Amino acid sequence: MAQACWSDRGTEVRVVVTGSQACRVARRLVTAELAARNRACGFRWAGSELSRVHRAAGTPVPISARLAELVAAALTAAELTDGDVDPTVGAALLRLSRTGRDAWLPVCGSSLRPTPQSDGWRRVMLRDGLLTVPVTVLLDLTATARAVTARRCADLLAARTGGGVLVALGGCVATAGPxxxxxxxxxxxxxxxxxxxxxxxxxxxxxxxxxxxxxxxxxxxxxxxxxxxxxxxxxxxxxxxxxxxxxxxxxxxxxxxxxxxxxxxxxxxxxxxxxxxxxxxxxxxxxxxxx
Missing domain, CATH: 3.10.520.10 (ApbE-like domains)
Structure with missing residues (x-):
């Protein structure tokens, strides 16, 4: 059994594989998957795919399969928890965070308000590859995106190596294979x-x-x-x-x-x-x- 640990943009990464020759492959794959996640839904990155959806101001936007997977997971988490985990709290998060709102207001405009919204996630529409986010809503997929990425990495590595795999991204741990x-x-x-x-x-x-x-x-x-x-x-x-x-x-x-x-x-x-x-x-x- 072999293990590799490193940090990726502040995320502590740990990969354990039952095959001793798989760690190098594992590191390349996990690093690529984390980069793809950031391109899809980086919360404070104006170049992310999700930022393009926000700039569309409430009109449907065609999105990639990866972003669709991330949004679907966030909406599933909201339904599972009766709205306790709601991806539409992005504006409230910006207001509460230390690094705050200046990173996003030039991208999303001043219409965002951190006003509590009961079941705000129900207003987000994902259908047939199109994502519609209301103009006053800022999506934050951070809560579940790391878990989705850990699952993807574990499944891909298990399929590639044929062995057992554990992938830990910060506090999210996924396993696959024996x-x-x-x-x-x-x-x-x-x-x-x-x-x-x-x-x-x-x-x-x-x-x-x-x-x-x-x-x-x-x-x-x-x-x-x-x-x-x-x-x-x-x-x-x-x-x-x-x-x-x-x-x-x-x-x-x-x-x-x-x-x-x-x-x-x-x-x-x-x-x-x-x-x-x-x-x-x-x-x-x-x-x-x-x-």
Missing amino acids: PPPDGWRVPFGGATLVLAGGAVARTRTTGRGPARPIVDPRTGLPPAPVWREVTVAAADPVTAKALSLAALVRGPDAGAWLAGLDTPARLVAVDGTVETITAGTRAELTAVSGG
Whole structure:
């Protein structure tokens, strides 16, 4: 088994492959996929494909298959979480972020307002390769785009190498192919998760570097500070990421909600208290250790 780790534009990348000769191929492939993601939906890059959609001011725009995949994943996450994870919070994110709005206002104009919009994601239309975004809406696909890219990389590498693959992009981890005999070991802070397969995602409210704000779509503001971080295991990294982020938004109700979904999870409160949820029928998360 071989491993490669590096940083790509601030994203910590870790690739583990069961074949010792596959790491060089893995690095090239993952780097190319991350670059393609940025070209498609870079949030603060005026040259991204998504910025062209925003400049279209509410008219349908033909988009690439990659951007369509990223938008579809974001809308699926919104539906899965009853709108807790909403890609239309882009304007609110700009208002809350440290680096802020100057990077985007010349691109999108001054019509954007960080006004809370219930179910704003339902106003985004993706149909037959055409994407329509209302003129007052700024899409931010960051919450799920990393998970989609991790899944793509794992699937492509497993198909190319014929072995087992783990791809971690920051807090999003995807696996594909046959796992090692003792499972995939995923270190997250003081805990080590052992995966038999599937995916895991961690969302934090604090960390190294400028923190990306967490936004409650119903208020346009950060949620009450209940959890410091939430880690969720699921069959798919997009599902895992959506549920971990939604748990932060739901605050004190998150544990019961995840338990009701039969979802393995680890929630760390702001005071350091740890709540672990063990699923009764799901086997993706087979062990959690550490403090």
